[in-house]
Amino acid sequence: MYNSKIIGLGKYVPENIVTNADLEKKIDTSDAWIQERTGVKERRHVVKGDGNTTATMAYKASKIALERAQIKPEELDLILMATLSPDYYFPGSGVLVQTLLGIAECPAMDIRMQCSGFVYAVATADQFIKTGMYKNVLVIGAEQQSGGLDMTTRGRNISVIFGDGAGAVVMTRAENNSVGVLSSHLHSDGEHAKELSLIGPNTNRWVHEIMAENDPEDISYYPYMNGQFVFKHAITRFAEVIQEGLDATGWKKEEIGILIPHQANLRIAQMVQRKFQLSDAQVFNNIERYGNTTAASIPIALTEAWEEGKIVSGTKVVLAAFGSGFTWGAIMIQW
Numbered sequence: 001m002y003n004s005k006i007i008g009l010g011k012y013v014p015e016n017i018v019t020n021a022d023l024e025k026k027i028d029t030s031d032a033w034i035q036e037r038t039g040v041k042e043r044r045h046v047v048k049g050d051g052n053t054t055a056t057m058a059y060k061a062s063k064i065a066l067e068r069a070q071i072k073p074e075e076l077d078l079i080l081m082a083t084l085s086p087d088y089y090f091p092g093s094g095v096l097v098q099t100l101l102g103i104a105e106c107p108a109m110d111i112r113m114q115c116s117g118f119v120y121a122v123a124t125a126d127q128f129i130k131t132g133m134y135k136n137v138l139v140i141g142a143e144q145q146s147g148g149l150d151m152t153t154r155g156r157n158i159s160v161i162f163g164d165g166a167g168a169v170v171m172t173r174a175e176n177n178s179v180g181v182l183s184s185h186l187h188s189d190g191e192h193a194k195e196l197s198l199i200g201p202n203t204n205r206w207v208h209e210i211m212a213e214n215d216p217e218d219i220s221y222y223p224y225m226n227g228q229f230v231f232k233h234a235i236t237r238f239a240e241v242i243q244e245g246l247d248a249t250g251w252k253k254e255e256i257g258i259l260i261p262h263q264a265n266l267r268i269a270q271m272v273q274r275k276f277q278l279s280d281a282q283v284f285n286n287i288e289r290y291g292n293t294t295a296a297s298i299p300i301a302l303t304e305a306w307e308e309g310k311i312v313s314g315t316k317v318v319l320a321a322f323g324s325g326f327t328w329g330a331i332m333i334q335w
């Protein structure tokens, strides 16, 4: 059995910045409301024609991660692509990234676990590396969500939060088992699947049926979120799964070098921080600049924390996520 470790990180966000003031022009909302309830000041949205899609943003982030890892695309054994906004309904975007990287034949697998997608993908990569089946794995979280949001007042509880972007890491076999991913903790509970979902079109109601009905009240093709319900579950599950990771590794909460929570809502991250009595230096947030980028939020934040020198050899890193499904999870990494 081998440990896996992260040896290269990269991120890409579209250039187009959408501020809260920009949203005020389209939606009945305010900068004060958005900042107070979510912490978001601005987010990035792709612009039609700028060449950005989920796959191309993922490719740009991956190129940086590969260069930093000093791994050539041909040396990859597996690509794992976490996204809820693949370029196409099918195939997934992993194969598109593979082609952009100019390689063929290594498996490229999409992981559909929404906000927990990157955590699930890291855990999956870890398992393939642990058993010795694969050595070098590219793990991506990427989203192009802006085009699918209801940018009217009707959709304001969702559209003000979400943003576009991509993050990627290269994982490889660690030289020894005292470093790298020490434990991963994954959970799902489908009971509340619809509380944060996009259900139309679906296999029981295809696009042509929605079009034939032509119902102006039908908003099933926009994401739906029961905000307060999701918020309450998120706080509980974040705390549970981080505690599970601490128990498995034997780390004390004071020993956490950096906690990178999925950037769902700054208030959620702050409540988790208070629950574990962590200092500001122990928790990394960047939601104020990018909003909630779903599967991309953790790899973008992880990359920025690393670029800022907050993660060095010896740092104890905790990744934790909660989101649609419901799904949640944590990864404990000894850097």
Ligand code: UT7
Pocket (backbone or CB within 6 Å): 028, 029, 030, 033, 034, 037, 038, 115, 156, 157, 158, 160, 226, 227, 228, 229, 230, 231, 234, 263, 264, 265, 268, 292, 294, 322, 323, 324
């Ligand atoms: O990433 C996956 C996991 N996602 C999450 O963890 C998100 C969890 N939920 C949340 O972050 C919060 O529930 C939201 C930020 C989505 C909403 O905040 P909230 O404090 O729960 O607001 P609410 O939905 O209960 O709405 C309160 C009021 C409502 O008005 P009334 O009915 O009291 O008159 C909403 O219509 O705020 C109104 N509202 C807004 N007002 C201005 C909702 N969205 C907006 C908005 N601007 N953007």
